[in-house]
Amino acid sequence: MQRTTAMTQLIERNGQTVARRLQKVRVTVLDGAERGSSFEGAQDEIRLGGAEDNDLALRDPSVSRRHCVLRMTPEGIRVQDGGSTNGTFLGGVRVFDVVLEGAAELTLGSTRVRVEPLSDTVERDISSGVRFGRLVGTSPAMREVFAVLERIAASELTVLVEGEAGTGKDLVADAIHRHSPRAGSAFYAVHCGTVPKDSLECELFGVDKGSVGPGVPARQGAFIAAEGGTLFLDDVTEIPLELQTKLLRALETREVRPVGASQPVASDVRLVAATTKNLPREVKEGRFRQDLYYRLAAVVVKLPPLRSRLEDVPLLVETMLEDVNRRRAAQSLVPYQPLDSRAMELLSHYDFPGNVRELRNLVERFAVLGPDPSALTASGTPVESKVGGHEIRTDLPFHDAKEIWTEVFEKTYLTRLLQTHHNNVSAAARTSGIDRRHLQRLMVKHDLRERDRAED
Numbered sequence: 001m002q003r004t005t006a007m008t009q010l011i012e013r014n015g016q017t018v019a020r021r022l023q024k025v026r027v028t029v030l031d032g033a034e035r036g037s038s039f040e041g042a043q044d045e046i047r048l049g050g051a052e053d054n055d056l057a058l059r060d061p062s063v064s065r066r067h068c069v070l071r072m073t074p075e076g077i078r079v080q081d082g083g084s085t086n087g088t089f090l091g092g093v094r095v096f097d098v099v100l101e102g103a104a105e106l107t108l109g110s111t112r113v114r115v116e117p118l119s120d121t122v123e124r125d126i127s128s129g130v131r132f133g134r135l136v137g138t139s140p141a142m143r144e145v146f147a148v149l150e151r152i153a154a155s156e157l158t159v160l161v162e163g164e165a166g167t168g169k170d171l172v173a174d175a176i177h178r179h180s181p182r183a184g185s186a187f188y189a190v191h192c193g194t195v196p197k198d199s200l201e202c203e204l205f206g207v208d209k210g211s212v213g214p215g216v217p218a219r220q221g222a223f224i225a226a227e228g229g230t231l232f233l234d235d236v237t238e239i240p241l242e243l244q245t246k247l248l249r250a251l252e253t254r255e256v257r258p259v260g261a262s263q264p265v266a267s268d269v270r271l272v273a274a275t276t277k278n279l280p281r282e283v284k285e286g287r288f289r290q291d292l293y294y295r296l297a298a299v300v301v302k303l304p305p306l307r308s309r310l311e312d313v314p315l316l317v318e319t320m321l322e323d324v325n326r327r328r329a330a331q332s333l334v335p336y337q338p339l340d341s342r343a344m345e346l347l348s349h350y351d352f353p354g355n356v357r358e359l360r361n362l363v364e365r366f367a368v369l370g371p372d373p374s375a376l377t378a379s380g381t382p383v384e385s386k387v388g389g390h391e392i393r394t395d396l397p398f399h400d401a402k403e404i405w406t407e408v409f410e411k412t413y414l415t416r417l418l419q420t421h422h423n424n425v426s427a428a429a430r431t432s433g434i435d436r437r438h439l440q441r442l443m444v445k446h447d448l449r450e451r452d453r454a455e456d
Contacts, residue, residue: 007072007117008044010126010140019125020140022072024118027056030105031112034058042122044141044308046070048108049082053277062086062109070115071308075099077115079106083407086110086441133175135168136319139309145172145301152299153179158251160236160296161274163303166355169274170234172301176272177230185229190222193235201243201259205250208261223256226269236273236296237282241289248292271296306352306359313348316356320363336367343371350376411446414439418448 011019022042029037039046039056047054049067058067064084071078077100081088088095089107103116127146130138137143152159153176161169170189177187195203206221222231233239239247250256251271255264273296282288306312317339325335339347343366352358365375421427425443429436442448 006074007077008074008140011123016128017126017140019123020144021121021123024120024122025070025072025077026114026116026118027070028114028116029056029058029111030114032060032110034060034111040118042120043302044072044304048113049084052281055278056113057281058108058111058113060109060111063111064109067108068106073099076101077117079115084108085410086438130315133178134171135175136315137309137312138315139304139312141304141309142312145303148299148301149175149179152176154181156270158270158296158298159272159301160279160299161272161301161303162279163274163276164305164355165276166352166357167303167305168356169303170232172303173230173232173272173274177232177270180230180270182229182270186226187230187232188222188226189232189234191234192238197238197240200239201246204243204247205256206258208258219258221256221258223250223267223269224258224265228268229270231269231271233271233273235275237275237277237279237288241287244289244292248289248295251295306355310348313359314344316359317344317347317363320360321367324364324367336364339363339366340371346371346373346376410442411448414442414446414448418443 007023007025009021010017011021022044024040024042025046026038026040027046027048029035037056041055043055046056047066047069048056048058048063049065050058050060050063051065054066062085064082064086066082067084068079068081068088071080079088079090079095079098079100081096086109090098090100090104100115103114105112105114107113124144125147126140126143127150128143129146129150130136130143132146132149135142135146135149137146149172159173159176161172163169173189174187177183190203192200202219202221204222206224207219246257250267253264254267256267257264279288279293279297283290283293321336321338328335347359347362347366354361362375366372417428417432418425421431425439426436428434429439432439434442
């Protein structure tokens with residue numbers, strides 16, 4: 001197998017790092033109903049799994065939602081299993097963390113995929129700064145983001161911000177506004193996923209004063225509230241299709257028509273939209289208008305997850321403690337001390353499913369209670385309730401919290417199942433309806449080892 005060149009390389013000129021070169025990778029499905037489908041791109045990581053927001057979504061039921069991730073490193077393509085139920089296999093051997101030295105075939109559940117480094121590369125500029133607005137980061141991935149933001153902030157271009165929950169998409173929108181000629185005017189944010197769908201049109205475009213009954217106030221609407229400034233639409237994929245048409249018209253004509261109004265109203269706003277979803281896939285599936293997507297994606301800014309830029313953790317922790325201590329000083333409270341080396345060690349080797357938002361919660365917890373390894377699995381964040389003694393994570397997106405709960409269910413179910421059958425795997429498989437080999441893989445996953453037993 002021929003060894004690949006470095007998948008990611010920094011480029012220096014006159015002693016300064018000015019750009020980064022990423023090699024393209026293609027992942028192709030080799031069998032099953034999705035045979036021939038593929039993903040191709042030059043990015044820090046490629047996510048594979050059953051969830052629709054993966055870069056390559058695999059609908060094979062034996063593939064876990066977050067099955068595995070391919071990370072681009074100077075040494076090659078690093079394959080990391082995401083705690084999948086049925087495992088990630090390379091050459092018939094189950095792998096959890098391995099670096100590929102060239103093209104290779106992986107088996108995820110029952111699906112085979114080919115991972116292939118391509119000869120094409122993409123070169124992206126890197127900013128010399130480590131901050132932009134309230135965003136901070138020393139990693140090449142974040143400095144790429146800063147370089148883009150520095151170029152586009154002063155323009156009138158519409159921006160689409162992509163990234164997982166908790167990565168700071170709202171901070172990107174705020175930073176663009178603060179560095180633009182519109183900084184002296186309003187910044188108005190609408191979190192479309194939290195507004196009832198039957199109220200979203202009124203929230204965006206307002207309600208004409210002549211269309212409401214006596215004593216009912218007219219509603220201004222986000223476009224009018226942000227007049228002359230910047231309008232930030234978070235979770236833009238939550239806008240219903242019929243309302244997407246009206247949003248597109250407003251962007252193209254620079255006019256809005258409040259609900260019940262007979263005449264449009266001029267609108268002068270710059271739009272920044274954000275999503276956690278794969279918008280091209282939403283377009284393909286008919287859930288998002290293609291023409292609106294092209295209108296929003298004049299510039300696309302992709303925020304990397306915190307797990308792919310752990311070198312940023314020290315600066316993020318320092319910045320977060322400064323923010324917290326400013327608030328404490330305003331309340332005449334004693335400032336928190338810097339986190340000790342044990343706390344920083346724990347944070348520097350954690351995957352952060354909740355991204356920067358989760359880091360902030362952990363920083364405050366460690367500042368008060370000291371470093372606690374259990375907080376990295378329990379998160380140490382607000383919890384609404386418990387079921388059977390297990391916490392339900394409300395600090396994470398619904399699907400991520402559900403996946404954690406599924407893991408708890410699997411281990412609890414299997415433990416009791418095996419106890420009932422005195423660790424007789426064949427009997428347990430018959431009762432549960434789980435294939436024996438699949439059951440053994442689940443046992444390995446949850447560290448439920450087979451003990452001496454009498455087979456039927």
